Amino acid sequence: MSEYLSDHVHLSDDGTAVVILDQTQLPNRTQYLTLRTAREMYDAIQSLQVRGAPCIGICAAYDLYVLAQQADAALSAADFLSKLREQAKYLASSRPTAVNLRWALDRMLHTAEHCADRADRLSVLRDECLAIHKEDIAMCRSIAEYGLSLVKDGDGILTHCNAGPLATSRYGTALGPLFLGKERGYKFHVFSDETRPLLQGARLTSYELSRGGIDVTLICDNMASLVMKNGWVQACFVGCDRVAANGDAANKIGTSGVAILAKHYGIPFYVLGPTSTIDLNCATGEDIPIEQRDPEEIKEKFYAEPMALPEVKCYNPAFDVTDHTLISGIVTEYGICRPPYTESLRAVFDKKHAGIPFGAPEEEHA
Structure with missing residues (x-):
């Protein structure tokens, strides 16, 4: 398989943006988009530039981590969580049917809610979104094994x-x-x-x-x-x-x-x-x-x-x-x-x- 197939959604090199392969351009063009704002992220999901239920979940987890970085570092824990919940609700509204979108956002919110140390909240969220992606790779391999038996x-x-x-x-x-x-x-x-x-x-x-x-x-x-x-x-x-x-x-x-x-x-x-x-x-x-x-x-x-x-x-x-x-x-x-x-x-x-x-x-x- 082409190498991009395992890396078509990922964080930018500096970790401040989400990079996606624009699936609306396939099969004739291979173009990548860099998402930095909530509106760009919403539009990418809604317009099917990124699509597929598990892939949407992976992208949404990365999205929320990137948006969390943009929050004022001086925000209290309560205000930070309030802002994050607001952004998660907005992203979740982009595609109502696929449950993975809401699942990934809820998982990221749960992680943020249980991080007591303000200094650690971004690193914890980064670890969580990377874990969601890594787990999906392992899940797909396991599903492939079981499916092949049929x-x-x-x-x-x-x-x-x-x-x-x-x-x-x-x-x-x-x-x-x-x-x-x-x-x-x-x-x-x-x-x-x-x-x-x-x-x-x-x-x-x-x-x-x-x-x-x-x-x-x-x-x-x-x-x-x-x-x-x-x-x-x-x-x-x-x-x-x-x-x-x-x-x-x-x-x-x-x-x-x-x-x-x-x-x-x-x-x-x-x-x-x-x-x-x-x-x-x-x-x-x-x-x-x-x-x-x-x-x-x-x-x-x-x-x-x-x-x-x-x-x-x-x-x-x-x-x-x-x-x-x-x-x-x-x-x-x-x-x-x-x-x-x-x-x-x-x-x-x-x-x-x-x-x-x-x-x-x-x-x-x-």
């Missing part, structure tokens, strides 16, 4: 949207097993849905896989049924932006349709994501807020001229929710959760809260 050499895999290194760190989640398998000599063939309306499967997933030396074929979303019917797909791997306590999973719009097709054709459908994406306080998918984006993304974005009349109305939700009954397994860094998800997801968090290390022994999947 497929075999030569399988055809269909994926929707983008859940590779660009959306996370290093291996990615849904694409993690494919990159890890490639390292071990597996030969997969991947069908990448273009994924309307932002074409992230076309612009990002096919780009990552092709650059990584994995056989990939780009298809339009409405071709998924045909490639499944032809017997070219043995498993579906998708990422997630939020998983409810009952296993309902929100992912990029069109994911639920893929799951319905997979069910019809008897193909296992797996959701892959870290436990930071699971929201046990959200009972079902009905409780997940669905982001509504600018209708012009459908009519005009990526086109030289508008593809619909100005008066034509558009409905442009960014996500849909896949019902838990359609999901064969939810792959986390702690293992593969199976139905009933109300029990298996809770068991994962019991391990997490007990401090049990995550990770899948490589020899299990050799």
